[in-house]
Amino acid sequence: MLKNKVAIVTGGTRGIGYEVVKTFLENGAKVALLGSKEESVNKALARLKAENGQYEVTGFYPDLADPEQVAQTFQNVKEAFGSLDILVNNAGISARESLYDYDPKAFESIMRLNVNAMFVCTQAAARIMKEQGGGVILNTSSMVSIYGQPSGVGYPASKFAVNGLTKSLARELGKDNIRVNAVAPGITATDMVAALPEEMIKPLIATIPLGRVGTPRDIANAFLFLASDMASYVTGEILSVDGAARA
Ligand code: NAD
Numbered sequence: 001m002l003k004n005k006v007a008i009v010t011g012g013t014r015g016i017g018y019e020v021v022k023t024f025l026e027n028g029a030k031v032a033l034l035g036s037k038e039e040s041v042n043k044a045l046a047r048l049k050a051e052n053g054q055y056e057v058t059g060f061y062p063d064l065a066d067p068e069q070v071a072q073t074f075q076n077v078k079e080a081f082g083s084l085d086i087l088v089n090n091a092g093i094s095a096r097e098s099l100y101d102y103d104p105k106a107f108e109s110i111m112r113l114n115v116n117a118m119f120v121c122t123q124a125a126a127r128i129m130k131e132q133g134g135g136v137i138l139n140t141s142s143m144v145s146i147y148g149q150p151s152g153v154g155y156p157a158s159k160f161a162v163n164g165l166t167k168s169l170a171r172e173l174g175k176d177n178i179r180v181n182a183v184a185p186g187i188t189a190t191d192m193v194a195a196l197p198e199e200m201i202k203p204l205i206a207t208i209p210l211g212r213v214g215t216p217r218d219i220a221n222a223f224l225f226l227a228s229d230m231a232s233y234v235t236g237e238i239l240s241v242d243g244a245a246r247a
């Protein structure tokens with residue numbers, strides 16, 4: 001579905017992002033995965049190469065909120081792989097603090113990664129895509145972008161902003177043949193969720209109509225569809241992939 005396409009996936013070293021990288025590679029794309037540390041990037045690359053030595057995959061670890069580092073990295077990807085067709089803005093952190101204990105610095109740092117970095121990466125990618133004649137930008141939102149959550153307000157606030165960037169930029173960039181969509185996962189069995197004890201998981205599952213948490217592959221398949229030409233007339237959408245949990 002992505003033969004000869006070139007993708008950049010931020011937060012591609014583990015969890016949902018890693019599965020997106022793998023799914024894109026399996027579907028013929030060349031992929032640059034981005035992570036926060038050299039060590040985790042190298043580990044992810046080694047894991048992928050061990051699975052299939054033919055995968056065309058590379059990795060970088062720029063500061064995603066630094067416009068110069070990001071522009072340089074994206075240019076490097078374009079030079080190495082010949083184009084930049086798909087950007088997946090997936091890197092993100094969450095929050096749980098109550099408002100009363102919330103350190104304003106923690107609020108700033110969640111915004112810096114979940115929102116500012118998404119803006120910076122999108123701007124760098126869109127400049128290249130416009131020149132190339134088009135592209136696809138995909139963002140990782142969350143089911144908490146619909147109703148919020150009972151604590152850690154920085155997280156849903158950042159994901160409401162992700163939806164805002166998605167809907168607004170779809171309108172701004174359509175004329176340049178750039179589609180912009182988001183995937184809003186529900187509770188997904190990444191390492192963090194998989195490590196939770198049975199007694200915490202069971203009541204959560206009871207609230208999900210499909211009766212289970214999502215797998216990283218459930219989420220990656222939605223990204224695959226939106227990245228592919230199958231979604232050629234889809235833009236400005238926030239696609240919920242949450243078993244109808246909706247927070
Ligand atoms: P994860 O913690 O397993 O992976 C996070 C990724 O982001 C890693 O690759 C990490 O390197 C990268 N990252 C973290 N901090 C970074 C930084 N400062 N700079 C650059 N990269 C950084 O998380 P996940 O569960 O796979 O989440 C991925 C995305 O999915 C996030 O945007 C998250 O908000 C969203 N999401 C997750 C769930 C879930 O239940 N797991 C649900 C809804 C939305």
